[in-house]
Amino acid sequence: MSTVKAQPWQPSEAARDTTPVASPGTFMSTDWENRVNFARLREQRLARAMAELETGDLGAILLYDMNNIRYVTGTHIGNWARDKLFRACLLVRGHAPILWDIGSAARLHQQYLTWLPEESWRAGLSTWRGAIDTEVGVEAGNARKIADVLREHGLAGEPLGIDVVEIPQLRALEAEGLHVVDAQGLMMRARQIKTADEIALLDQAAGLVDAAYEKLYQFLQVGVKENETVALVNKTLYDLGSDEVEAVNAISGGRCSPHPHVFSDRMIRPGDTAYFDIVHSFQGYRTCYYRTLNVGSATSAQRDAYRRAREAIDGAIAQVRPGASSADVVASFPSAQDIGFSSEEEAFGLQYAHGVGLSVWEKPLMSRYHSFEHPIEVKEGMVFALETYWPTPDGSSAARIEEEVVVEKDGARVITRFPADELLVTGVRYWNGIDLPATAR
Secondary structure: OOOOOOOEOOOOHHHHOOOOOOOOOOOOOOOOOOOOOHHHHHHHHHHHHHHHHHHOOOOEEEEOOHHHHHHHHOOOOOHHHOOOOOOEEEEEOOEOOEEEEOHHHHHHHHHHOOOOOHHHEEEOOOOOOOOOOHHHOHHHHHHHHHHHHHHHOOOOOOOEEEOOOOHHHHHHHHHOOOOEEEOHHHHHHHHOOOOHHHHHHHHHHHHHHHHHHHHHHHHOOOOOEHHHHHHHHHHHHHHHOOOEEEEEEEEEHHHHOOOOOOOOOOEOOOOOEEEEEEEEEEOOEEOOEEEEEEEOOOOHHHHHHHHHHHHHHHHHHHOOOOOOEHHHHHOOOOOOOOOOOOOHHHHOOOOEEEEOOOOOOEEEEEEOOOOOOOOOEOOOOOEEEEEEEEEOOOOOOEEEEEEEEEEEOOEEEEOOOOOOOOOEEEOOOOOOOOOOOHHHO
């Protein structure tokens, strides 16, 4: 790590640009219209983080969460880095971010990432989640260099906010005399209102999943295994330009209730319900997108469970508008008892709403567990997913539906478009040999 002083930074004209995004859903840039503007995206995200820093009592924030780092620097080095905690980004009031990155990445940034000063990109090292022993002194050296930057700016006595941190690194920072406090809340506030470019990318990410569900609908039949559907979805998304498929949950038959949140090698049988959650990112922006299908046929109990889940999500979406309360939204969700649980804590994750952006866990998060007592205001520019669940009475099956919405001035705009108004049946259609359609005689 270097102790070169951070360079002054001020928002450029791009940070104030309000030009709408033309031709949403396109992949290519052109010379004849303004599509997704990545320069503006980077500027506006950094400006929002800076604004949050300026309004609080923190002198600086130190980021290890790779989504927060991407938000303020516009850098990404792959999902393999997600759990390493070896990237560290220091954001000081009024100055460009400093990113300590794995050495080869820092060299690449210096050569090609011209939107921040060359001094912003520095080679650094961590213990790689404890793989290097503390006795080597990596944490102490990093803490000293971070403290040196803060001292240069007269901020060593101000609180230092951190989003996530390893305990040895925290202790090393405290040994330098730094007062460490939480900064994840600050970053969540900065990220909760999406820019025009963020919304366009979230819409496109959902569009890729629309296509994946179309492929899945055509493929799903008796004899298909859950892991085969996961493979198909992965291929479809990567073929279309996804940069990361984080998870594909595929759940069928008796596995639907209770919800296991993971796929298996189970083979689908006639009349099974199968539901899926597809989590991937396009240019960093994620989806969380459930759909439920039946294979071959559907019983009245399965259709009724689906209808109840659909009515619940429609009721919640109808409440989404600027100025509404999260308590209004969650009132339409089924209670824990409605879906067979004894408490909202037990049912948590089955009927709620959560922000979607560079991660699938952002503000706002709304649930019956906490939003009646601690309501928040729904604001224009928020993007979040609403999820519902409803089991059949005998517990042999369940329906799961999820829609992502953009909060606009007149209400919610749904960006998850694969048909979900009613339970769709895939696979071979069975006839009784008597009432054949006229065209089949």
